[in-house]
Amino acid sequence: VQLVESGGGLVQPGGSLRLSCTASLFNLNNYWVTWVRQVPGMGLQWVANINQDGSKKYYVDSVRGRFTISRDNTQNSVFLQMNSLRAEDTALYYCSSAIAAADSLWGQGTLVTVAS
Amino acid sequence: QSVLTQPPSASGTPGQRVTVSCFGSSPNIGKNPVSWYQQLPGMAPQLLIYNDDQRPSGVPDRFSGSKSGTSASLAISALQSGDEADYYCLAWDNSLDFCVFGPGTKVTVL
Numbered sequence: 001v002q003l004v005e006s007g008g009g010l011v012q013p014g015g016s017l018r019l020s021c022t023a024s025l026f027n028l029n030n031y032w033v034t035w036v037r038q039v040p041g042m043g044l045q046w047v048a049n050i051n052q053d054g055s056k057k058y059y060v061d062s063v064r065g066r067f068t069i070s071r072d073n074t075q076n077s078v079f080l081q082m083n084s085l086r087a088e089d090t091a092l093y094y095c096s097s098a099i100a101a102a103d104s105l106w107g108q109g110t111l112v113t114v115a116s
Numbered sequence: 117q118s119v120l121t122q123p124p125s126a127s128g129t130p131g132q133r134v135t136v137s138c139f140g141s142s143p144n145i146g147k148n149p150v151s152w153y154q155q156l157p158g159m160a161p162q163l164l165i166y167n168d169d170q171r172p173s174g175v176p177d178r179f180s181g182s183k184s185g186t187s188a189s190l191a192i193s194a195l196q197s198g199d200e201a202d203y204y205c206l207a208w209d210n211s212l213d214f215c216v217f218g219p220g221t222k223v224t225v226l
Contacts, residue, residue, distance in 0.1 A: 034215070036161075036217075043202075043204065043217060043218075043220040044153070044155075044161060044204050044217045044220070045217060046206070046214060046215040046216060048214075049215070058213060058214050058215075059214060060214050061212070061214070094160055094161070099151070099163070099206070099215075100151040100163070100166045100167075100206060101166055102166060102170070102172045102173070103172070104162075104163035104166070104172065106160045106161055106162060107160065108160050109160060
């Protein structure tokens with residue numbers, strides 16, 4: 001049972017990336033999913049979350065309008081489309097299912113670096 | 117400035133009890149459940165406490181959570197060297213309409 005993030009990498013300011021969070025050996029469709037990021041050496045920042053059927057989405061102010069969270073329950077995956085990237089978006093991005101519930105699970109993260 | 121505040125550090129000797137506090141306000145801790153996360157060096161965070169004081173299965177009962185008004189606390193009893201980590205609180209904020217983490221507390225075992 002695990003979550004695996006992918007899609008990170010080096011991108012220029014103003015560019016775009018799409019992160020994926022895919023579940024193995026359990027049905028991600030049953031859970032809210034959250035993206036959390038962490039600048040190396042710094043604290044955790046909650047970024048966005050989405051409910052089970054994708055009808056409810058919430059974003060931290062600093063990414064609203066630039067990032068879009070979505071899910072494809074046929075792929076057992078959640079995505080984070082990141083546009084208009086800035087240097088301050090550089091971080092390790094984690095996904096978590098049921099972040100504040102008894103069966104909470106976190107992935108190992110994918111690194112996003114925004115630099116020219 | 118963080119919506120939730122935590123002391124940057126806490127410490128104790130093996131076997132001691134250490135408490136980490138998380139201070140908020142009415143829209144967040146005052147009205148919503150608090151969860152706590154442990155992040156060991158180089159590792160992803162993991163849930164320690166949810167709904168203020170509930171422990172997921174597998175979390176030792178040395179870890180306990182409590183809440184009063186607009187503040188919450190995580191207590192670690194019988195401190196062990198393996199408890200050296202960063203600890204974060206998390207709560208939904210009704211005014212901001214998103215979740216907020218505290219800045220984290222580094223616990224050191226002396």
